[in-house]
Amino acid sequence: MSGEKKVAREILIATLGTEPQGVTWMLDWLLGQGYPIREVLVLHTQSDVVKSALEKLDLEFGLAQTYPGLSYRREAIHGEAGPILDLASERDAWAFLRTIYRAIRRARQAGQVVHLSLTGGRKTMAVYAMVAAQLLFGEHDRAWHMISDVHWSGSEKRMHPSPSDRFQVVPVPVVRWGDAATVQILLSEVDDPWEAIRRQQEYALQEKMRQRREFWQHYLTPAQREVAELLVREGLDNAAIARRLGKSEHTVANQLTRIYRAFDQWRGLPIGKTGASRAAFIAEFAPLFLNEET
Known part of the structure; x- marks a missing residue:
C-alpha cells in the first residue's frame, strides 16, 4: 500500500x-x-x-x-x-x-x-x-x-x-547460539532476554540428546549397543561385561574399539586420530540413561 x-x-x-x-x-x-x-x-x-x-x-x-x-x-x-x-x-x-x-x-x-x-x-x-x-x-x-x-x-x-x-x-x-529455526522462535515469541537464554539452553540440550540417540541407534550395531549400555549404565569393566553377555574379553575389547571409532567419527575427528576413551564415552552418553529406572 x-x-x-x-x-x-x-x-x-x-x-x-x-x-x-x-x-x-x-x-x-x-x-x-x-x-x-x-x-x-x-x-x-x-x-x-x-x-x-x-x-x-x-x-x-x-x-x-x-x-x-x-x-x-x-x-x-x-x-x-x-x-x-x-x-x-x-x-x-x-x-x-x-x-x-x-x-x-x-x-x-x-x-x-x-x-x-x-x-x-x-x-x-x-x-x-x-x-x-x-x-x-x-x-x-x-x-x-x-x-x-x-x-x-x-x-x-x-x-x-x-x-x-x-x-x-x-x-x-x-x-x-542457535540455528535459524531457533532464532525465528525467539524473534516471534520471546521478548525477554533471560527467557531467550533459558529457551536457547533448553533447545541446545534437546538437540544434543537427539544427536546422542541418533548415534546410539544408527552408529552402533545391536551387539555393540549391548556392550555400550553395560559400560555406560553400570560402568562395568571388560571382564564384567564379558561375563554378563557370555562373551570372551577379547570379543568385548574388539567391540569397544569399534564403538570408540564410531564415537570419533560421530564427533567429526579425523580418521586415525582417536580421541575417544572409556571415560569420555561414558560422560557423553550417561544422560541417555539418567531418567530411566535402574
Missing part, C-alpha cells in the same frame, strides 16, 4: 558513552564501505556526562543535516526502578541487556540488517550486546569495533575523521 511507511533496510545500532565520535566515525566508515545504512539507533544511559554527547549527535543528525534522508533515534536505558545513570551494578547491566535485546529483535522483526557497533560506552555494554547478538543475529547481521590512535578525550572532538586519522574498523565474529 502506498500509505505504508517503508522500513529502512539496514540499521546501525550503537552504544554511547561520553564520546559521540564513536557513532559518527563508525557510521561514516560503514557508509564509505557501501553499506546502505538508513537508520541509526543510539542506546545510552542518562547520566549528566552523556548529555553533551547526545547534544552533539542531535546536532549532526538534525540542524547540521550531515546525513540527509537518514533516520535517527536515541533510546535511554530504563530499569525497573527508573532511569539508568550508569552500568554500576548487575541490575543495571541486566536492564541494558533487555534494551539491546529488544532493539535488535525489533530490527530483525522489521526485516532490517543489523550493524552493531561495540565502540561506545562502557565495556560492559559491549559484552552484553554480544550476548544479544549471539541470541538474535541472522546470517547477514554484523558486529563492529573501532581501533583508533586518536585521543578523543582532548579538547578537540571532531565528529568526522580526517584523512590523516589512523583508525580501522574490524568485524567482530559472532558465534550464534
